[in-house]
Amino acid sequence: MANYCYLRVSTVEQNLDxxxxxxxxxxxxxxxxxxxxxxxxxxxxxxxxxxLDTVQEGDTIHIHDFSRLSRSTHDLLKIVETLTERGVYLISNKENFDTSTPTGKLMLTMIAAINDFERANLLERQMEGIAIAQKAGKFKKKDIDMDKFHELKADVDKGLLSVQTAYEELGVCKRTWYNLVNAEKEKNND
Known part of the structure; x- marks a missing residue:
């Protein structure tokens, strides 16, 4: 059961004193x-x-405050969850937070719930904004040149072009490219 310390500043010019x-x-x-x-x-x-690779079950990581570990609540929760699953404790000096105590576990649960709530609200606002934009005719899916897609797909299949180059030339993201590829496969299997 060892104690470790993680210290971080954002730039080389800053000090850790x-x-x-x-x-x-x-x-x-x-x-x-x-x-x-x-x-x-x-x-x-x-x-x-x-x-994270060094610590073992029963070890404790000390930090000055949460922001030293992560600026993102989501990332912070992922780190703490990983540590908790591995039986590693986290103590944050500034917030007086200790995952080895019942109070620390309660605080962690509350932080996670608030994070989930914030994420749900963000998604809800995003969907409302999209719906308003669609009503106003401002949010439309981009028309995809399917002839160009087929040409690029053929070049990818022949090894003349990378998938990344193909989807960039088509002006779509990677996910859209693979959605098109899968839709073509399904269409050809029917």
Missing amino acids: RQLEAMKKFDIPEENYFVEKVSGKNMNRPELQKL
């Missing part, structure tokens, strides 16, 4: 400090990944 000072009271060995100077928006952070 405030976070380092706050972590002193936990008496964590220096080799158990994982430090990086990158944005918290991105989940692909080498030191965070190393830390």
Whole structure:
């Protein structure tokens, strides 16, 4: 049962002094400090990944505050959920949050519920906006040149073109490209 510390600032110019000072009271060995100077928006952070690969059941990760672990509530919850499933505890100094306590578990449940609520509201507002735009004739699906699609698909099948180049030339996203490919397969099987 080891203690680890994760410290992060967004840029090389910023310093870690405030976070380092706050972590002193936990008496964590220096080799158990994982430090990086990158944005918290991105989940692909080498030191965070190393830390997540290192910790084992019963270990505890200390952070100064939630924003050091992630700027996104969704990503923060994913990290905490992963840690919880692995039996690893998280202590956030600023928020006085500890997943090893009943209060910490309750707070985590509440944060997750609020995140789900925010996401549902966002999707609802998005759908309302789309419906209004459709009524006003401003939200239409893009017409796809099917002749061009068939030409590009043939080139992809012959290995003359990558799928990415094909869907970009057609002016659609990857998902739309594969929806068209699958629709053609179904049409040809009938």
